[in-house]
Amino acid sequence: MDASLSTTTFKSRIMGTSVNVSLTIRNTHEATMEFTLFGAAYTFTVTRWSRKGLSSFLLLFFAYKCREAADFGSLTVDDNGVPTFNMTTAQKVNAVIQGAKDVMACVDEIGTRHQRSVLDYAVWYREKHTCWDTYENYITMLACNCIVHTDFLAPGVT
Numbered sequence: 001m002d003a004s005l006s007t008t009t010f011k012s013r014i015m016g017t018s019v020n021v022s023l024t025i026r027n028t029h030e031a032t033m034e035f036t037l038f039g040a041a042y043t044f045t046v047t048r049w050s051r052k053g054l055s056s057f058l059l060l061f062f063a064y065k066c067r068e069a070a071d072f073g074s075l076t077v078d079d080n081g082v083p084t085f086n087m088t089t090a091q092k093v094n095a096v097i098q099g100a101k102d103v104m105a106c107v108d109e110i111g112t113r114h115q116r117s118v119l120d121y122a123v124w125y126r127e128k129h130t131c132w133d134t135y136e137n138y139i140t141m142l143a144c145n146c147i148v149h150t151d152f153l154a155p156g157v158t
Helices: 052-064 089-128 133-151
Strands: 004-014 017-026 031-037 040-046 076-079 081-086
Touching: 004 089, 017 089, 031 089, 040 089, 040 133, 052 076, 052 081, 052 089, 052 133, 089 133
Parallel strands: none
Antiparallel strands: 004 017, 017 031, 031 040, 076 081
């Protein structure tokens, strides 16, 4: 397991409940979010933006909306369409932190909208939406991956 680049905590809301999220970002930019909801502990792991996947994430991240350069750096595209990221390590970490917050906000939206069918919705979304050409689609796919991989809010069967 590679070393941690950053560890932080942030507050998020899921279905009207405030949760404290412990976020660990590894040197590869893989992110692990740990939190407890309704007495159950969950660990969401996002690997899509690790290593070479970071560039894809950042392209969508910057295309989504104007970002504060002091916090997130910048993206320039030359005349041939080749992107260049002008970012420090700290600014890349800030982008991953924002991405993690956006994933948690998306999980909240899915949970609020689909309540008892959260897992069913996440499975359906992953099957029907295979194009991640916008930041919103990308974040929703990551949120759905986290939901499915953890059986998030799955009904208890006895």
